[in-house]
Amino acid sequence: MIILLIIIFSINLKSLLAHEKIFADSHGPISIMGDHIHKKNEYMFSYRLMKMEMKNLFQGNNKISKVHTMSSPNGASNSSGTYMNAPDSMSMDMHMFGAMYAPSDYITLMLMGSYHNKEMTIQRMPMAGGRKFDVNSSGFGDMRLTVLSRIQDIKKWKNHVGLGMSIPTGDINKRDVTPMSSDARLGYAMQNGTGTFDAFFLINNLNEFGKFKVGEQLFFKLPVSNKNDYGYRYGKDFGLNLWVSYRFFQYLSGSLKINYQYKGEMEGFDNEMNKRMSPAMDSKNQGFNKVNLGLGFNFVNNGIYFKNNRFALELLIPIYRDYKGIQMADSFSFILGWQY
Numbered sequence: 044m045i046i047l048l049i050i051i052f053s054i055n056l057k058s059l060l061a062h063e064k065i066f067a068d069s070h071g072p073i074s075i076m077g078d079h080i081h082k083k084n085e086y087m088f089s090y091r092l093m094k095m096e097m098k099n100l101f102q103g104n105n106k107i108s109k110v111h112t113m114s115s116p117n118g119a120s121n122s123s124g125t126y127m128n129a130p131d132s133m134s135m136d137m138h139m140f141g142a143m144y145a146p147s148d149y150i151t152l153m154l155m156g157s158y159h160n161k162e163m164t165i166q167r168m169p170m171a172g173g174r175k176f177d178v179n180s181s182g183f184g185d186m187r188l189t190v191l192s193r194i195q196d197i198k199k200w201k202n203h204v205g206l207g208m209s210i211p212t213g214d215i216n217k218r219d220v221t222p223m224s225s226d227a228r229l230g231y232a233m234q235n236g237t238g239t240f241d242a243f244f245l246i247n248n249l250n251e252f253g254k255f256k257v258g259e260q261l262f263f264k265l266p267v268s269n270k271n272d273y274g275y276r277y278g279k280d281f282g283l284n285l286w287v288s289y290r291f292f293q294y295l296s297g298s299l300k301i302n303y304q305y306k307g308e309m310e311g312f313d314n315e316m317n318k319r320m321s322p323a324m325d326s327k328n329q330g331f332n333k334v335n336l337g338l339g340f341n342f343v344n345n346g347i348y349f350k351n352n353r354f355a356l357e358l359l360i361p362i363y364r365d366y367k368g369i370q371m372a373d374s375f376s377f378i379l380g381w382q383y
């Protein structure tokens with residue numbers, strides 16, 4: 044970590060020689076990946092911390108109680124058996140590392156990796172004592188390689204497309220101690236990757252109107268390999284982001300974003316996860332439609348020290364959600380970002 048900081052500082056010193064002015068709003072809201080491209084030989088490093096808290100259980104678009112959850116039919120026993128546990132809460136820290144490099148004005152390469160820290164609190168059914176217990180997992184997630192290709196790049200109107208692949212470097216065999224077992228495979232949400240190669244496509248557009256910018260990004264991802272080693276694959280992802288940003292000063296801009304997210308149903312299931320145990324281990328509880336509102340700030344430093352360093356913050360608030368089956372819902376999340 045210290046070595047990394049020293050490297051960053053020494054790169055900073057070199058950049059003192061450059062004197063091109065940089066605008067805060069030349070990057071989109073921090074939650075959006077691949078929102079910009081670079082000019083030939085430019086490179087960028089980024090770090091993002093995403094914190095997510097999940098508290099409530101949802102069925103469709105209704106909030107339901109843990110008691111209701113534990114009296115709901117599980118996916119294993121033809122609508123007769125119910126769940127033994129219900130998730131109480133979950134928190135997730137995701138550290139995301141990114142690097143971008145443009146070998147030409149037309150092509151920008153982007154590599155992203157992540158490290159996850161997750162904790163889930165689970166409540167047992169009253170017959171089993173009704174006590175709560177925690178499970179934890181941590182580790183690296185899937186790596187993403189993206190090739191962004193410029194279509195148009197004029198001051199008032201920029202757009203590009205991206206094509207990428209998610210590589211299954213994330214572990215899908217995260218285990219922990221539970222009251223039922225000393226070494227149980229944890230539920231889907233506690234795993235760190237998809238276990239499949241997933242291809243994705245994005246298209247990004249940006250228009251400038253004075254101090255306002257209006258951006259749109261469409262994202263589509265689907266697994267291209269067969270079911271993973273444990274017998275399942277996640278559904279397709281579709282995302283649409285619309286945002287408006289306003290530049291208060293050269294170095295500070297604010298943004299308002301609406302994000303629609305769709306996730307398809309899961310195919311197959313992990314045989315080692317007992318569907319009777321918890322909704323989090325039942326493959327029928329996968330897939331959703333969500334709309335989030337994002338409030339963000341971008342800051343860029345043009346001063347002598349930390350020149351070209353960007354800091355950004357975005358708060359994501361759910362405004363509509365419709366879950367398939369019973370799932371835990373995010374109450375809020377925020378993303379802190381640093382880019383150089």
Ligand SMILES: [Cu+2]
Pocket residue numbers: 079080081087143
């Ligand atoms: Cu970049």
